Amino acid sequence: MQNKRGIAQAFSEPPAGLMLRRATVFDVFDLSRVLIRSITQLCRVDHGDDPQAVAEWTANKDPETIRGWIKAGAQIWLAERAGQVAAVGGLREGGEITLLYIDPAHTGLGVGSALLARLEQELAAAGCTEAQLEGTRTAQAFYIRHGWKPTGGCAARKSISCFEMRKSLHPVDSGLRTAHPGDMTR
Incomplete structure (x- = not known):
């Protein structure tokens, strides 16, 4: 079942040499670079190399805007590999x-x-x-x-193309039966 695989991956260790941490205001230039490179180079099927679409999508990916996200308390995460920022992630309260x-x-x-x-x-961990x-x-x-x-x-x-997606964050059923008070014998 795909969801079980997804949950198992969610609680596995990152690859060797990869560090995951919260971003700081000192990371904003690297974060901006990763966001813009990813959008412009990897998301071509979504923006179709349309300069207007790329400009709209990357307009709020500049260092100053990202600094504002971090200062406002947003959970911005990054992955570092070989001393370079390799990926950027973000969270919002409520499970987004x-x-x-x-x-x-x-x-x-x-x-x-x-x-x-x-x-x-x-x-x-936040209860979502x-x-x-x-x-x-x-x-996708x-x-x-x-x-x-x-x-x-x-x-x-x-x-750009966009799809809403959801995932259950409930732990995988291990197959063990949970005892209920009525099941207990004295």
């Missing part, structure tokens, strides 16, 4: 993943999976039983592999 972008130089190495697992862990996100066509298969289910399209985004 707001960002998950991988630098093109770090795709296919487990960086995105590790950061997604960390974001899911953070949401579960379900997570939601808006994913691109580029990322990635999320599905990690147990996410498409739930519809995003109405707010006009210039």
Whole structure:
């Protein structure tokens, strides 16, 4: 079952040499670079190399805006690999993943999976039983592999493709039966 695989991945260790941590205001230039490189190079199927769509999508990915997100207390996470910021993720209260972008130089190495697992862990630790996100066509298969289910399209985004997705954050049923008080014998 895909959801069991997704939950198992959510609680596994990141690949060796990968560090996951909360971003600080000192990271804003690297975060901006990763966001813009990911959008422009990896999300072509979504923006179709339309300069207007790319400009709209990246307009709020500048260092000053990102600094504002961090100062306002947003949970912005990053993955560092070999001393470089390799991915950026973000969370919002209520169980929403707001960002998950991988630098093109770090795709296919487990960086995105590790950061997604960390974001899911953070949401579960905050008491969320379900997570939601808006994913691109580029990322949809990635999320599905990690147990996410498409739930519809995003109405707010006009210039890029977008899919609303959800995932249960309940722990996997281990197959063990839980004893109920009436089941106990003295």
